[in-house]
Amino acid sequence: MIATPWTGPVIELQNLSRHFGQTRAVDEVSFLVPRGSVFGYIGPNGAGKTTSMRILATLELPTYGEAYVEGLSSVNDPDKVRKRLGFMPDSFGTYPDTNCAEYLDFFARSHGLIGRERTRRMRWVMDFTGLRALADKPIRGLSKGMRQRLCLGRSLIHDPSVLILDEPAAGLDPRARIELRQIIRALAADGKTILISSHILTELAEMVDRVGIIERGRLLATDSVDGMRRRTRESHTVAIRIGGANASDDRNTAVNMLSDMASVRDIETSKELIEFTLIGGEPEQIEILQKLCNARLGVAEFRVRDQSLEDVFLRVTSGQVQ
Numbered sequence: 001m002i003a004t005p006w007t008g009p010v011i012e013l014q015n016l017s018r019h020f021g022q023t024r025a026v027d028e029v030s031f032l033v034p035r036g037s038v039f040g041y042i043g044p045n046g047a048g049k050t051t052s053m054r055i056l057a058t059l060e061l062p063t064y065g066e067a068y069v070e071g072l073s074s075v076n077d078p079d080k081v082r083k084r085l086g087f088m089p090d091s092f093g094t095y096p097d098t099n100c101a102e103y104l105d106f107f108a109r110s111h112g113l114i115g116r117e118r119t120r121r122m123r124w125v126m127d128f129t130g131l132r133a134l135a136d137k138p139i140r141g142l143s144k145g146m147r148q149r150l151c152l153g154r155s156l157i158h159d160p161s162v163l164i165l166d167e168p169a170a171g172l173d174p175r176a177r178i179e180l181r182q183i184i185r186a187l188a189a190d191g192k193t194i195l196i197s198s199h200i201l202t203e204l205a206e207m208v209d210r211v212g213i214i215e216r217g218r219l220l221a222t223d224s225v226d227g228m229r230r231r232t233r234e235s236h237t238v239a240i241r242i243g244g245a246n247a248s249d250d251r252n253t254a255v256n257m258l259s260d261m262a263s264v265r266d267i268e269t270s271k272e273l274i275e276f277t278l279i280g281g282e283p284e285q286i287e288i289l290q291k292l293c294n295a296r297l298g299v300a301e302f303r304v305r306d307q308s309l310e311d312v313f314l315r316v317t318s319g320q321v322q
């Protein structure tokens with residue numbers, strides 16, 4: 001009997017939680033990734049990315065909650081999940097004197113590949129990752145970018161339908177990062193479903209379809225990259241400098257007025273400037289400027305800049321580390 005292909009979400013986390021003592025490394029995280037799409041898992045150090053990826057990859061058990069790959073539980077069906085999944089860890093051990101071909105051959109054998117099938121997969125991986133010319137080169141002589149390709153190749157050797165990539169872009173130079181982006185997009189176009197993590201939203205923005213922002217174990221926001229970009233268009237960073245003879249009093253009055261406005265968030269004051277996030281566009285900017293001027297406050301400067309994806313990331317996360 002031929003098994004019917006799985007048509008549900010290819011990756012699914014349901015209230016996934018992992019506690020280490022008092023630390024909630026992963027705290028009720030839920031999301032879905034459909035087939036052929038790339039999900040960017042973004043968060044600062046210690047956010048819980050690696051722990052949740054390791055649970056999905058059958059290397060760690062949750063405290064509670066579920067992780068599924070093509071409908072199979074990573075907890076109850078680890079062997080079946082491993083056949084379908086390739087995991088690229090954030091750091092990987094190598095034998096420095098082993099060459100690239102030997103390294104890939106070792107992993108092909110450990111996945112039970114034999115004969116022509118093993119030769120065919122080795123060839124495909126070396127061609128796809130651009131490692132063919134380096135097949136005989138010892139791993140100790142590889143650049144960071146080439147090592148990353150080798151590790152990606154290792155995770156692809158058994159032709160998995162799902163890839164979990166833990167910070168593959170870390171430490172890559174701009175060219176290697178562009179090449180990684182092309183590789184990821186080619187894999188997604190080939191129908192692979194990919195979960196990829198990073199500290200940096202902009203690093204992944206060009207490679208992923210959706211992002212989830214995680215901090216201190218909690219998933220704080222999920223959105224499409226376009227949705228994230230829309231958030232950047234709808235919010236701006238405004239800096240106002242109040243000058244003149246009554247600068248100090250005027251500044252306090254301005255802060256009080258701004259605090260009462262629905263379009264103003266996250267006010268910060270330094271010696272000279274009042275800075276805040278403005279939710280909205282030109283009408284809101286005009287309204288604020290008119291109110292400050294009508295109150296005859298000494299507005300010496302009013303600067304508006306678009307928010308970047310990094311600003312959105314900083315706004316969503318609080319910067320706390322556990």
Ligand SMILES: Nc1ncnc2c1ncn2[C@@H]1O[C@H](COP(=O)(O)OP(=O)(O)OP(=O)(O)O)[C@@H](O)[C@H]1O
Pocket residue numbers: 020023024025026043044045046047048049050051052090199322
């Ligand atoms: N085996 C463990 N024992 C105790 N605490 C752990 C263990 N593994 C992870 N943690 C803690 O769980 C939290 C989440 O760690 P995790 O490695 O999943 O985060 P991360 O988002 O991948 O971080 P990074 O980007 O730094 O790799 C951290 O506070 C970490 O110290």
